[in-house]
Amino acid sequence: MITIQASLSFDSNEDKQEVLDIMRRWSSCTRFAYNRLLEGKSRNELKRELQEIFSLNSRYVDDAIMKAKSVLESCKERGENPGKVIFGGRSLFEKLKKQHINGNAYKKLQHEWQERRKGNLYSRGDKSKKGNLNTRIEIDEYGTRLRINVGERKYAYARIQAGWKKGKSREELLEAISTCGQPYSVELKLKNGKVYAYFTIEENFPEVAITKESGIVGIDINAYPDHIAWSETDENGNLASYGRVPMPELTSGNSNKREYYRWRYAHEVVRLAEEKKKAIAIERLDIREKGKRGDFSGRKSRRIRHSFSYRSLLEKIKVLAKRKGIQVIEVNPAYTSVIGMLKYAPQYMISKDVAAAYVIARRGLGLKEQIPEGYMAILKELDADELEELKEHVKRTVKNKQLKKRQLKEIDEAIKLIQSLGSEPGRGPRPLDGTSLGTCGSGHNLWRVLKVAVVTPLSPERVLRDVSVLKGVLHSGQVGRPG
Template sequence: MITIQAKLGFQSKEDEQAVADLMRRWSSCVRFAYNRLLEGKSRNELKRDLQGVFNLNSRYVDDAIMKAKSVLESCKEREENPGKVIFGGRNLFEKLKKRHINGNEYKKLQQEWQERRKGNLYSRGDKSKKGNLNTRIEIDENGAVLRINVGERKYVYARIQAGCKKGKSREELLEAISTCQEAYSVELKLKNGKIYAYFTIEENFPEVLITKENGIIGIDINAYPDHIAWSETDENGNLASYGKIPMPELVNGSSDKREYYRWQYAHEIVRLAEEKKKAIAIERLDIKDKGKRGDFSGRKSRRIRHSFSYRSLIEKIKVLSKRKGIQVIEVNPAYTSVIGMLKYAPQYMISKDVAAAYVIARRGLGLKEQIPEGYMTILKELDADELEELKEHVRKTVNNKQLKKRQLKELDKAIKLIQSLESGTGKASGPLDGTSLGACSESCNLWRVLKVAVVTPLSPEKVLRDISVLKGVLHSGQVGRPVRARVPASWGRGYGSA
C-alpha cells in the first residue's frame, strides 16, 4: 500500500465547516454502529437505519459499519473486552480524568480528545467508479483538488497542499493516482484545527524472479553499534561474502532525517541483493510496546524502538524488495546471535554480527544448525555442580552489577536445564557434527547452556570480544583457562592460558 499525506485548504470557512460537520456525523455513525454490532445487529439492518439517522449516503454508512466491525474484530483478536472500547483513545481519556491537570494544558488535551473522537472520515475506493466516488481527486490548472461529497448532490472542493519530498512531488503521485482509474481510499483527520487527508492505493508488485534457489543474503540489524551486518550464501548454504553497512545517521537527528536515511539504507540492501541475484532473509521479530519486557531482554526491545525504528527499516526493505521482484524470507530469530558467535565466528574469523547474519541466511534456506562434536563433548561432561561452582566464581570476580546479574540469571537457567536432562525429563540431543536439513530442532535450548559453559569461564568479568579464543574450544572440546581470571580447576581441563 502507498499512502500520501497532505493538508487540505478550503476556499471558505463555510466549506471547511461543512466538511467538519460531515466528519462529526460520520464519526458518530461509527460509534453508533459499533454499539449496535455488540447488540447483534446485522450489517443490512444497520445500513437501512443509519442513513436516515445521520443523514449520510449509503457508501459513507457502509464504510462506517466496516470501520466499526474492524475495531470489534481487532478487540476480539487481542482478547480484550469489546464493551470497554473508548473511541478517542484510552490513554487520553485517562489523562482527562486526572484532577491535577487544568488551564491551557487541560484545554489542549480536551481539544485533542474531541478531534480524535469526532474528526474522522473514511471513504473506500471503488474500481467500478474509477477511483473513489465520495472523495475524488481532480486535477486542474492550479494542481490537485479533492472533491468531497457533503450531501445529496452537493460537493466541496479543497485544495490539496502536497509539497515535495525526496525529490519527487506528491502532486505528481496524486495526479498518477487520479488518472490510473484504480480504486484508492481517502481518510480525513482533524488535527490542531486543520483537516488532513491520507490517500491510499494498493501497489501492484511484479512477479518474484529472484528467489532463494540462487542463495540468500542474510541481514542482521544491530542497534548498538549502529550497523547492518550481511552475509551472502550460495544455494547450498556456504558462505560466499559478507560485509557491514554503518548507520550513524539513525542514532539522532530529526524524524524526517532518520526516515530519509532509513530509505537510503533499505535501497542499499535491495541493490546488493539485486546485483548478486540473491533472496533476502530477515529476522521475524515482534517488538512489544516500549517500556514492557517482551521478546529479548526488554532492554534490547526498547533500545531498538528508541534508536532507529527497527520495524520501519525492515518494512522498507520488504517493500523495496517486492518492487524489484526479490523474495524476502522471514525466519525465527531464536539464538541466531549465540549460534553465530559460537559456531561460525571462530570458524571463519568473522564478527559476531556477521556470523549471526550468516545463521539467518542459512535458516532462510531451511538449514538447521547442529552442535559441533567438540561442543557436544563439553555438554556431555557438564553437570549442575560445575555450573554452581561457576556461579560462585562470578559472584566473587565480576564487579559490574548488571553483567553479574545477567550471568547469574543465565547460569540458573542452564542449571535447571542440565538437571532436567540428568533426570531424563528435558530435551536431549545426541552427538552432532556439521549441518543438515531438518536436523536437531530440539537442541536449541542446549545452545544457551553451551554459551554459559564456554563463554562465561573464558570471560567472566566482561563481554567476550576476541572470538578467536573459541576456535580451539570448538575443535578440541576443552575449555581453556583464561589469563586474567581464576576459575574452578574443573574448567581448566588441564589446559593453560586461552
C-alpha cells in the same frame, strides 16, 4: 500500499464547515457502530439504521462499520477489553482526568482530544467506479482538488496542497492515481483546525525474478552499535562475502529525519541484493523479546529498540525488495546470535553480528545447524555439579548486578535442562535443529546450555567481545573452568 499525505485548502468557508460537519457525523457513526457490534449486531442490521440516524449515504456507513469492526478485531487480537476502548485516544483522555491540569493547558488538551474523536472521515475506493465515488480527485487548469460528497448530490471542494516526496511532486503522483482507473482510499483527519487528507492506493508488484535458488543475503539489524550486518551465501549455504552498513543517523534526530534515513538504508540493502542477484533473508517481525539476543536486555534494550525503529526498517526492506522482484524470506530469529557467535564467528574469524546474519541466511535456505564435535565433547562431559560451581564463581567475581542476575538466570536454566536430559558420563544429546525450537526434553535448546558452559567461564565479568578465544575451544573441546 502507497500513501500520500496532503493538506486541504477549501474554496470557501461554507465548504469547510460542511466537510467538518460530515466528519463529525461519520465519527459519531463509527462510535455508535462499534457499540452496536459489541452488542452482537450484524452489518446488515446496522446499515439502514445508521443511514437514518446520521444522514449518511450507504457507502459512508459501510466504511464506518468497517472501521469500527477493525478496531474491535484489533482489540481482541491484543487481548484487551473491547469495552474499554476510548475513541480519541486513551492517553489524552487520562491527561484530561488529572486534577492539576487547568486553564489554557486543559483547553488545549480538550481541543486536541475532541479533534481526534470527531474529526475523521474515511472512504474506501471502488474499482467499479474507477477510483473513489465519495471523495474523488479531480484535475483542472489550476491543479488537483478533492471533491467531497457532503449530502445527496451535494459536494464540497478543496485544493490539494501536496508538496514533494522523494524528488517527485506529490501532486504529480495524485494526478497519476486519479487517471489510472484503480481504486484509491481517502482518509480525512482534523489537526489544529486544519484538514489533512491521506490517499492510499494498492501497489502492484512485479513477479519475483531473484530467488533463493542462487543464494541468499542474510540481514541482521543491530540497535547497539547501530548498523546492519549482512552475509552472502551461495546456493549451498557456503559463506561468499559479508559486510556492514553503519547507521549512526537512526539514534538521534527528529522523526522525519529518521524516516528518511530508514528508507535510505533499506535502499542500500536491496541494491546490494539486486547487484548480487540473491534473495534476502530477514528476521520474522513477530519476535517479542529481541532484547534477549545480544548484549542488552530489559529496559535499556526496549529504549534502544524504540528509537531504533527495527520493525519499520525491515518493513521498508520488504517493500523495496518486492518492487525489484526480489524474494524476501522471513525466518525464526531465535538463537541466531548465539549460534553465530559460537559456531561461525571463530570458524571464519568474523564478528558476532555478521555471523548472526550468516545463520539467518542459512535458515532462509532451509539448512539446519549441527553442534560441532568440539562443543559436543564439552556437552557430553558437562554435569549439573559443574554448573553449580560456575554459579558460585559468578556470584563471587561478577560485580555488575545486572550482568550477574542475567548470568545466574542462564545458569539455572542450563542446570534444569541438563538434569532433565540426564547427566551420566557419555550420554550425548541429540544434534540441534537450528531452525526449530522444541521443548527441553527434545534437546533443541542445547545452544543455550553451550553458551553457558563455554562463554561464561571465559568471560564471567563482561560480555564476550573477542570471539577469537573460541576458536581453540571449537576444535579442542576444552574450555577453562573457574577455580
